[in-house]
Structures are given as C-alpha cells and as structure tokens.
Amino acid sequence: MMKLFMNISLLCLFLSASSILGDLQVNFYNTTCPRAESIIRAVVQKHFNKDHSITPALLRMHFHDCFVKGCDASILIDSTKKNKSEKAAGPNLTVRGYNIIDQAKAKLESQCPSTVSCADIIALATRDAVSMAGGLTYNVPTGRRDGLVSDINDVNLPGPSLTVSQALGFFTAKGLALEDMVILLGAHTVGVAHCAFFRDRLFNFQGTGAPDSTMDANLTSRLISICGAKQKSSSLKSDQTGFLDQNTSFIVDNEYYKQIMLGRGVLQIDNELALDSSSASIASGLASDSTGFLHKFADALVKLGNVEVLEGSAGEIRKNCRVFNTPPPSSK
Numbered sequence: 361m362m363k364l365f366m367n368i369s370l371l372c373l374f375l376s377a378s379s380i381l382g383d384l385q386v387n388f389y390n391t392t393c394p395r396a397e398s399i400i401r402a403v404v405q406k407h408f409n410k411d412h413s414i415t416p417a418l419l420r421m422h423f424h425d426c427f428v429k430g431c432d433a434s435i436l437i438d439s440t441k442k443n444k445s446e447k448a449a450g451p452n453l454t455v456r457g458y459n460i461i462d463q464a465k466a467k468l469e470s471q472c473p474s475t476v477s478c479a480d481i482i483a484l485a486t487r488d489a490v491s492m493a494g495g496l497t498y499n500v501p502t503g504r505r506d507g508l509v510s511d512i513n514d515v516n517l518p519g520p521s522l523t524v525s526q527a528l529g530f531f532t533a534k535g536l537a538l539e540d541m542v543i544l545l546g547a548h549t550v551g552v553a554h555c556a557f558f559r560d561r562l563f564n565f566q567g568t569g570a571p572d573s574t575m576d577a578n579l580t581s582r583l584i585s586i587c588g589a590k591q592k593s594s595s596l597k598s599d600q601t602g603f604l605d606q607n608t609s610f611i612v613d614n615e616y617y618k619q620i621m622l623g624r625g626v627l628q629i630d631n632e633l634a635l636d637s638s639s640a641s642i643a644s645g646l647a648s649d650s651t652g653f654l655h656k657f658a659d660a661l662v663k664l665g666n667v668e669v670l671e672g673s674a675g676e677i678r679k680n681c682r683v684f685n686t687p688p689p690s691s692k
C-alpha cells in the first residue's frame with residue numbers, strides 16, 4: 361500500500377500540470393436551484409449534530425477528489441464488475457462521508473433535477489462542515505460539472521512520509537504553492553490517522569531501530585499505547601487511530617501548528633512542516649495568528665476547489681453521484 365502512495369507517475373504529473381483556475385461563480389444556482397446551498401447545509405447539519413467527525417471526513421474527500429482528476433466528483437463513483445474506480449485505491453483508505461453526499465443529492469434531485477453537480481455538493485458540504493466546526497462560512501464559487509472518468513490507476517496522492525519538497529511536487533502539479541500546501545495541511549487540525557501511517561515513527565524511524573527523536577516523548581508513548589510499537593503490519597487492526605491534533609481534535613483552529621511546533625505532529629509530513637527550513641516560518645506564523653489562519657484556510661480551500669474543474673458543457677450533471685449517467689462501455 362505504501363508503494364502505491366510513493367509511486368509518482370510522471371505521466372500523471374505532466375497531464376495534470378495545466379491547472380485551470382476556472383470562472384466558477386458564487387451563487388451559480390441562484391436562479392436554477394435557489395435553495396441548493398441551504399438544502400445541502402441542512403443535510404450536513406443533521407449529520408454534524410450526531411457526529412462531529414464528518415468535518416474531517418468531508419475535508420479529506422474534497423482533497424482526494426480534487427487531487428486525482430480535479431474537483432469533478434470522480435472519487436464518488438463506485439467500482440463496477442469490470443473496472444475499479446478511484447475510491448477502490450489504497451489511499452482512499454477510510455475516506456468517509458459518501459452517504460452525506462448521497463442524501464444531499466437525493467434532496468436536490470427532487471427539488472431541481474439534473475441541476476446541481478456532485479462536485480459542487482462536495483465543495484459546499486465541506487464548507488458547511490468546516491464552518492460548523494469553528495471555521496469561517498466562506499463563499500464557494502460553484503458551477504463545476506461532474507467527470508466522466510474514475511479510474512483506480514489515476515490515483516496518485518502524496519504519502520505521509522514524504523519530505524516537504526517531495527510533497528510540494530504534488531501541489532505545484534495542481535497549481536498550488538508552498539504556502540497553500542502549509543495552510544491546507546492545517547486540515548489536520550481535525551480527524552484521525554490510522555496507526556499504519558505513523559507506526560514507524562514510534563519504534564523504528566527510517567530503519568534506525570529507535571523512535572523518531574523529534575516527536576514529543578509523551579506523544580510517542582501515548583501513541584504506542586494506542587498502536588503497539590512493534591506489531592507486524594500484517595497483524596494490524598485497521599480500526600486503531602490517533603488524533604491528528606492532540607489538543608482540539610474536533611475544532612477547526614490553528615492549534616495544529618502549535619502542536620507540530622512542539623513535536624506533536626502525528627504524521628511525518630506534519631512534523632516536517634515545522635522543521636523544514638522552507639516551511640517552518642510559515643507554520644510558526646500560522647501558529648501565532650488564529651484569526652489569520654481561519655481566513656487563509658478558507659481562501660486555500662477555495663483554491664483547492666478550483667483545481668482542474670470541468671465547466672460549461674464539459675462532463676455532466678450526474679443524477680446519482682455514484683454512477684455515470686451513461687456508464688462507459690468498458691465498465692459493463
């Protein structure tokens with residue numbers, strides 16, 4: 361699985377290099393489906409009231425959607441008998457929240473059929489969930505269309521053990537800069553990571569046979585008590601997780617940056633952000649500016665949501681977010 365993460369397909373990077381900042385519009389549905397945004401928000405609110413972890417779920421779904429083929433809802437497509445879709449790839453690991461999108465889509469189809477794209481639903485639902493968890497209620501430009509391709513072989517996402525400059529390669533390929541990446545990684549202010557993604561840091565960091573000495577020792581022992589240090593990965597229980605933000609684990613705030621500066625980043629990339637000379641000052645600036653972070657995070661999510669979008673008559677408006685309106689012949 362780790363191999364899949366690291367497998368940088370050069371071809372894929374080249375193909376995605378032409379990042380388009382589309383001319384999406386705030387309030388795109390104001391005449392065609394005026395209640396679209398409030399319908400989505402109500403569905404998200406209902407879920408959030410029962411389960412605050414939908415904020416990380418939707419943030420991660422939005423990121424994975426936008427980074428595979430642009431923000432086109434390709435992540436939502438279910439696999440078919442003949443070929444596997446994006447969501448079947450290793451890095452999807454526990455991407456959650458598909459049912460929230462399905463419920464919003466069902467309500468929208470009954471009010472304004474074939475009008476609101478699944479890609480816009482992801483972007484709007486993410487905004488809503490972020491604002492409910494302490495973030496700002498920012499405007500989301502809409503008008504995205506849904507993609508016609510979802511292929512497991514296109515999935516090429518950054519892995520958790522990359523250096524800052526390696527990770528940055530994935531972001532620049534999508535038209536995003538170092539500062540965007542540091543701000544977007546602030547999404548790790550909520551949510552969890554499974555032990556498999558950081559266990560090496562607890563007992564055998566980079567083959568040294570010792571824990572990662574840059575991790576706060578108290579955190580190391582807390583995570584060992586959750587994960588166990590030395591089990592073989594084949595005996596892993598997949599449900600063991602640690603919070604990405606040790607302090608305010610369910611709140612969208614700048615606490616993540618304070619934590620990583622104290623050596624309490626859980627993933628290696630979180631830790632690297634605080635230590636690498638290219639990103640350390642950006643991270644410490646965010647750590648000392650709670651209001652500034654909320655604004656920058658909102659702006660960065662809008663930028664993320666503009667990555668390689670389909671517009672106009674490109675793609676389609678899916679009726680069911682999990683299947684293409686007309687499935688490709690090869691998938692039957």
Ligand code: HEM
Nearest residue numbers: 416419420423454518519520527544547551552553554557
């Ligand atoms: C270099 C970039 C990144 C890397 C290497 C990375 C890696 C990871 C990994 C390994 C996990 C744990 C997944 C699991 O155990 O299920 C995770 C979780 C998460 N990631 Fe990232 N990530 C990156 C960037 C981002 C970005 C840009 C966002 C959103 C804007 C994001 C949002 C999240 C969230 C919210 C979670 C928690 C998910 C949950 O609780 O279900 N990540 N990330």
Ligand SMILES: *[C@@H]1O[C@H](CO)[C@@H](O)[C@H](O)[C@H]1NC(C)=O
Nearest residue numbers: 385386387388389390391392
């Ligand atoms: C709503 O749509 C109309 C017609 O497209 C446009 O002129 C108007 O500015 C829009 N209003 C908002 C609030 O976006």
Ligand SMILES: *[C@@H]1O[C@H](CO)[C@@H](O)[C@H](O)[C@H]1NC(C)=O
Nearest residue numbers: 440443445509510688690691
């Ligand atoms: C199946 O294969 C076709 C053609 O290669 C592709 O366009 C499509 O997105 C794939 N995925 C699904 C789930 O049908």
Ligand SMILES: *[C@@H]1O[C@H](CO)[C@@H](O)[C@H](O)[C@H]1NC(C)=O
Nearest residue numbers: 575576577578579581622623
């Ligand atoms: C670790 O925890 C102990 C006991 O709770 C505390 O006294 C100590 O200051 C902590 N160390 C760090 C580095 O946070």
Ligand SMILES: *[C@@H]1O[C@H](CO)[C@@H](O)[C@H](O)[C@H]1NC(C)=O
Nearest residue numbers: 606607608613614615618619
């Ligand atoms: C946790 O976060 C709160 C709110 O930001 C802050 O006041 C407190 O000092 C933090 N505690 C620790 C142990 O980092």
Ligand SMILES: CC(=O)N[C@H]1CO[C@H](CO)[C@@H](O)[C@@H]1O
Nearest residue numbers: 447448449450451452453454
């Ligand atoms: C929802 C979904 O399709 N999850 C898949 C994510 O990837 C793992 C590992 O490849 C699959 O087992 C899951 O079914």
